[in-house]
Amino acid sequence: MKEKTWVQDINTGFYDFRFEEDESLMFESGITPRIINEIADEKGDIDWMRAFRLKSLEIYNKTPMVDWGPSIEGLDMSRIVTYIRPKTRMRTNWEDVPDEVKDTFERLGIPQAERESLAGVGAQYDSELVYHNVRKEVAEQGVVYTDLESAMHDPRYEYIIKSHFMKLVPPTDHKFAALHGAVWSGGSFVYVPKGVHVDIPLQSYFRLNAKGAGQFEHTLIIVDEGAYLHFIEGCSAPKYYEASLHAGCVELYVRKNATLRYSTIENWSKNMYNLNTKRAIVEEGGKIEWVSGSFGSHVSYLYPMSILHGEGARSEFTGITFAGEGQDLDTGTKVVHAAPNTSSYVNTRSISKSGGVNTFRSSVQINENAHGSKSSVSCESLMLDSISRSDTIPAMDIRTNQADVGHEAKIGRISDDVVFYLMSRGMSEEDARALIVRGFADNVSKELPLEYAVEMNNLIGIEMKGSVG
Amino acid sequence: MANLLQINNLHAAIEEKELLHGVSLEVNAGETHVLLGPNGAGKSTLGYTIMGSPTYAVTEGSIVFDGEDITKLPADKRAKMGIFLSFQTPVEIPGITLSNFLRNALEQRTGERIKLWDFKKKMQATMDVLHMDYAYADRDLNVGFSGGEKKKAEILQLLMLKPRLAILDETDSGLDVDAVKTVSEGIHEFQKDGEHSLIIITHNTKLLDGLRVDKAHVLVSGALVADGDAALVDDINQNGYEKYLAAE
Numbered sequence: 029m030k031e032k033t034w035v036q037d038i039n040t041g042f043y044d045f046r047f048e049e050d051e052s053l054m055f056e057s058g059i060t061p062r063i064i065n066e067i068a069d070e071k072g073d074i075d076w077m078r079a080f081r082l083k084s085l086e087i088y089n090k091t092p093m094v095d096w097g098p099s100i101e102g103l104d105m106s107r108i109v110t111y112i113r114p115k116t117r118m119r120t121n122w123e124d125v126p127d128e129v130k131d132t133f134e135r136l137g138i139p140q141a142e143r144e145s146l147a148g149v150g151a152q153y154d155s156e157l158v159y160h161n162v163r164k165e166v167a168e169q170g171v172v173y174t175d176l177e178s179a180m181h182d183p184r185y186e187y188i189i190k191s192h193f194m195k196l197v198p199p200t201d202h203k204f205a206a207l208h209g210a211v212w213s214g215g216s217f218v219y220v221p222k223g224v225h226v227d228i229p230l231q232s233y234f235r236l237n238a239k240g241a242g243q244f245e246h247t248l249i250i251v252d253e254g255a256y257l258h259f260i261e262g263c264s265a266p267k268y269y270e271a272s273l274h275a276g277c278v279e280l281y282v283r284k285n286a287t288l289r290y291s292t293i294e295n296w297s298k299n300m301y302n303l304n305t306k307r308a309i310v311e312e313g314g315k316i317e318w319v320s321g322s323f324g325s326h327v328s329y330l331y332p333m334s335i336l337h338g339e340g341a342r343s344e345f346t347g348i349t350f351a352g353e354g355q356d357l358d359t360g361t362k363v364v365h366a367a368p369n370t371s372s373y374v375n376t377r378s379i380s381k382s383g384g385v386n387t388f389r390s391s392v393q394i395n396e397n398a399h400g401s402k403s404s405v406s407c408e409s410l411m412l413d414s415i416s417r418s419d420t421i422p423a424m425d426i427r428t429n430q431a432d433v434g435h436e437a438k439i440g441r442i443s444d445d446v447v448f449y450l451m452s453r454g455m456s457e458e459d460a461r462a463l464i465v466r467g468f469a470d471n472v473s474k475e476l477p478l479e480y481a482v483e484m485n486n487l488i489g490i491e492m493k494g495s496v497g
Numbered sequence: 498m499a500n501l502l503q504i505n506n507l508h509a510a511i512e513e514k515e516l517l518h519g520v521s522l523e524v525n526a527g528e529t530h531v532l533l534g535p536n537g538a539g540k541s542t543l544g545y546t547i548m549g550s551p552t553y554a555v556t557e558g559s560i561v562f563d564g565e566d567i568t569k570l571p572a573d574k575r576a577k578m579g580i581f582l583s584f585q586t587p588v589e590i591p592g593i594t595l596s597n598f599l600r601n602a603l604e605q606r607t608g609e610r611i612k613l614w615d616f617k618k619k620m621q622a623t624m625d626v627l628h629m630d631y632a633y634a635d636r637d638l639n640v641g642f643s644g645g646e647k648k649k650a651e652i653l654q655l656l657m658l659k660p661r662l663a664i665l666d667e668t669d670s671g672l673d674v675d676a677v678k679t680v681s682e683g684i685h686e687f688q689k690d691g692e693h694s695l696i697i698i699t700h701n702t703k704l705l706d707g708l709r710v711d712k713a714h715v716l717v718s719g720a721l722v723a724d725g726d727a728a729l730v731d732d733i734n735q736n737g738y739e740k741y742l743a744a745e
Contacts, residue, residue, distance in 0.1 A: 444552065449588045451572035452548050452581070453598070453654070454605030460573075467592020467637075 054238065055111040061085060064210050067111050071177060071213065076190060084199040084209025091203040094303075098327045098356035098385070103301045108273050109241045110211040112154040120161050129153050132235060148173045150232040152245055155213040166226060172219040173230055176246050179217040189217065192248055196279040196307045196335075204275040204303040208244050212277065215245035220255040220286075229258040229291075229477065234276070236263075236296075242273040249279070251286040251314075258289040260477055263296055263324075271326070272300045280308035282316050284338060289317040293480045296324035298354055303329050312338030312367070319475045320347040321484065322359055331389060333362040336370035336398075347376040348472040348484075351384030351416070360389035360407075360421075365398040365431070374405040377472045379465060381412035391423040392433065399430035409439040410468050412461075501526045501563060501694050502547070502662055508557035509546045516542045518719045519558065524662065529688055529695040529709055531730055534716035535738050540698045541585060543716065544664040547696075548582040549575045562662070577605060579661030583651040583668050589639040595650060596620065596634040599657055606658050623656045627683050645676040652683040662694045663687065669704040677703050684708055702734050717741045 055063055064085050068078040094100070119125050125133075133151050148162030150173070157175040166173070172185070176193075179185040199209035216232050236243045251257050263274070274296060282288045288308070296302055302325040308316040318332050334343035345361040363372040378386040388407045409418035420437040442464050450460035466473075466485060473481045502524040509517040516539045524530055534540050546553045547560060549572035559568045567575055590598070600616050621631055627649045639647050648668055655663055665684065669677050681704050687693055688709060699705070713729035715722050715738065722741045723729060 443588070446588045446590060448545075448548075448550050448552070448572060449584060450590070452576055452584075453602040453658075454573050454576035455601070456573050457571065463593060464590070467590055470592035 054113075055109060057109045057240065058106045059085065059088065059108075059110060059207065059210065063110065067211060067213065070111065070113065072181070074180065074186070077180065080194070081210050084206050087199045088203060088206035088210055091200075091206055093203055094329070097329050097358045098387070100301055100303075100327055102326070103271050103273060107240055107270070109238065110244065111213055112238045112241055113156055114153045114158055119159050122159060122161070125159050129158050132237065133159070133233065148230040150175065150216050152214045152232065152234045152243075154236060154238050154241065154243065157214050162230070169224045169226070170221040171224060171226060172217065174217055176215045176217045176248060185217065185219075188219070188250070189248065192250065192279065192281060193246070194277070194279070196281075196309055197277050197305050201305065205277065205305050208246070208275050208277045208305070211242070212244045212246045214243075215247045215276070216249075218249040218257065218259065220251045220257045222252045223254045224252075225256040226258070229260050231260040231262065234261065234263045236272060236274065236300075240270040240272065242275060245276045247276070247278040249288065249290075250281040251283060251288045253284045253286055255283075255286045257287075258291070260291045260293075262480075263292075263294045270299065272297070274300055274302045274304060274325075276304045278304070278306035278332075280306075280316065282308055282310040282314040284311045285313040286311075287315045287317070289319065291319040291477055291480075293321045293476065294324055294328075298324065298326050300325040301327050306330075306332040307335070308333070308343070309335045309337050310341035310343060313340045314338065315342040315344070318343070318345045318347070318361065320345070320359075321476055321480060322347070322349040322357055323484075325357065326355060328357045328359055330359045331362050331391075333364070334372065335364045335366060336372065337366050339367045339369055341367060341370045343372045345372075345374045345376070346472050346475045348469055349376070349378040349386055351378070351380045351386045353382040353384060356385040358387040358389060360391075362391040363393070363403065365392075365394040365401040365403065368398055369400040370398055371402040372404070374407070375472065376407045377469050378407070378409045378418060379412065379469065380409070380416035380418050383415045385417040387419045387421060388437075389421045389423075391425070393425040394428060394431045394433065396427045399428050401428075402432045404434045406436045408437070408468070410465065411439070411441050412465070499526045503561040504547070504558070505561070506558035507543075507546065507555065507560065509542055509553045510556050511553055515556065516553070516719050517546065520716070520719070520721055522714065522721065524694050524696065526661070526694055527691045528711040529697065531705065531710050531713040532696055532698045532716060533700075533713060533730065533733050535742070538716045539719040540716050541666050542719075544582055544666045544696065544698055547664055548572055548580060573605070577608075579606075581655060581658060581660035581663040583655060583663065583665045585667040585670060587639050587647045587651055589637075589641075591637045591640050593638055594635050595638050595653075598638045599654060602654065603657055606660070620653075620657060623653055626656065626686055627653055628679050629653065644671045645673065648672060648676070648680055649683075652680055655687055656683060659687075659693065662696070664696045664698065666698045667700065668697075669699055669701045674703070677701070680704065681707055702730055705730060715741055
């Protein structure tokens with residue numbers, strides 16, 4: 029059989045297995061004070077949190093829908109179910125997790141990855157974490173890694189949560205931040221004490237199984253002075269015909285001379301509206317390293333933001349976005365240089381095919397006091413056919429003349445000359461194209477955690493190869 | 498001597514514009530041919546068309562290699578049969594090292610797996626011939642290479658892949674005197690066993706010093722206007738293309 033060079037879509041069938049919904053508790057759809065109160069009751073919220081939710085709902089109702097990016101008309105908020113409790117409580121022993129949930133994560137390779145290369149794992153299924161575990165030696169270093177609800181109910185951490193939760197991303201930030209404040213559920217709380225170097229990564233995995241639902245997990249990480257952490261989050265969902273919504277929130281506090289590497293591999297199904305907000309504040313001499321791979325979702329608005337708050341703070345953003353048929357992915361990053369001698373480095377790649385749309389949006393702001401700061405933004409886009417789109421929208425706001433700022437954008441197609449060169453050395457056309465795409469993605473994909481880099485290479489291979497030969 | 502390549506009345510065009518107007522050429526196994534001609538005569542077009550570039554459409558005539566009509570075969574099939582083109586401007590390919598690329602090409606060429614250790618030894622010995630720093634093997638293919646290093650990397654591939662027919666498209670262009678000498682020595686290495694055929698496209702006959710030349714051809718405005726032996730190269734060297742241009 030002759031192989032096709034192009035296929036319609038990335039084969040994400042791998043993620044499409046699903047189990048019948050048999051949740052013990054599924055709230056009705058829509059967002060009303062009654063539903064918010066039900067969520068607060070269900071979760072046993074402390075009063076301040078219940079008040080926070082209701083206040084957020086008010087803000088949500090007052091805030092207009094976003095109207096500046098890809099269309100989200102297909103998202104009918106009155107039909108989104110905001111809370112689904114899986115049929116299990118959180119476990120710390122994998123064997124105790126119910127079979128169908130366990131099977132889901134087994135297929136995604138989660139416990140296996142934990143055994144091999146992770147210091148701790150959290151697995152969220154719909155609205156709640158179903159499994160959470162951290163290695164003993166890591167816990168003994170004083171590292172806290174737990175779900176946010178447990179932490180909030182723990183007198184040792186309640187104050188920390190209260191003083192950090194949605195302080196970086198307030199509900200007034202935008203409509204979906206307000207929604208998040210009202211209906212958030214699940215997610216992780218991580219605290220790394222001063223000077224502690226966590227040698228192997230922690231990972232959270234988010235799986236949205238129910239249809240027509242939303243996932244609103246909240247991740248709060250504090251890396252204290254001089255500490256180091258690598259945190260990985262992975263996301264996937266099976267495909268349904270009804271729209272789903274992901275409006276998570278990530279708040280990262282990187283203290284003096286600390287380093288946090290935050291890697292995300294997002295492979296939501298193609299019916300997902302991914303309206304996620306991520307923000308980091310970095311103190312003196314600290315560093316945030318974002319690594320972001322976006323492959324899934326129908327529509328994404330995703331711009332992890334770094335606030336370089338202390339002198340000499342640094343941020344690095346490395347991202348790759350792959351948009352196929354029916355995908356409109358609006359991604360990028362924001363940096364605010366709010367202290368002297370801060371630096372930011374942005375390096376992204378995007379690939380679009382089969383009518384997919386990629387928009388790269390970046391915003392770099394250098395405040396008046398941020399003299400001696402440096403920023404370098406580089407984005408490259410590759411379009412694999414003539415029906416796909418790629419746009420670059422860089423914004424810069426430089427308020428001091430003592431800053432060094434660079435921006436570079438390239439948009440291109442696969443060069444016929446390069447394909448011919450490779451073919452003249454015996455490589456088939458499909459292999460040549462796959463090699464070029466891999467090469468294009470290479471300096472980003474090598475930043476991804478190994479198993480994801482391998483997976484991405486395989487995705488590109490499948491993509492370019494067409495029907496399996 | 499066995500006939501290896503036979504080009505019959507070849508017409509090639511890019512979009513609607515015909516660039517080759519009926520070229521016929523025969524290359525036997527082990528022969529070295531030199532293809533001369535002024536800029537824009539169609540020399541590179543002929544080289545690319547023999548290799549199977551989709552940029553040029555063959556509108557008439559045929560290319561037969563080793564008895565098989567390859568006019569419609571894609572470039573990778575031709576490469577596997579033993580045709581090689583050294584590019585005038587080799588492309589940069591990030592994401593694959595010269596060494597991995599070469600090993601892959603070698604396996605495509607021979608259809609056999611090759612042990613890493615054996616490959617590496619052979620590659621380094623070949624790099625020695627070309628005075629190439631081993632460090633280039635671990636760099637992405639041609640990325641950030643100087644013009645000279647790119648050309649050496651092409652000749653490295655030539656010597657490793659040992660094609661039955663190699664077309665060298667202005668391999669000497671843009672090289673300094675020492676680099677031309679090194680490349681020329683590499684080509685000599687390739688031709689010396691008398692089994693491999695060459696079509697050398699050049700402006701600069703310095704490259705040919707020390708090489709055996711069996712036949713020479715002059716291409717002007719997409720047609721072969723003179724065929725001869727090494728003496729023709731000397732003639733062009735002294736008198737240029739003037740008489741062929743005037744005859745047009």
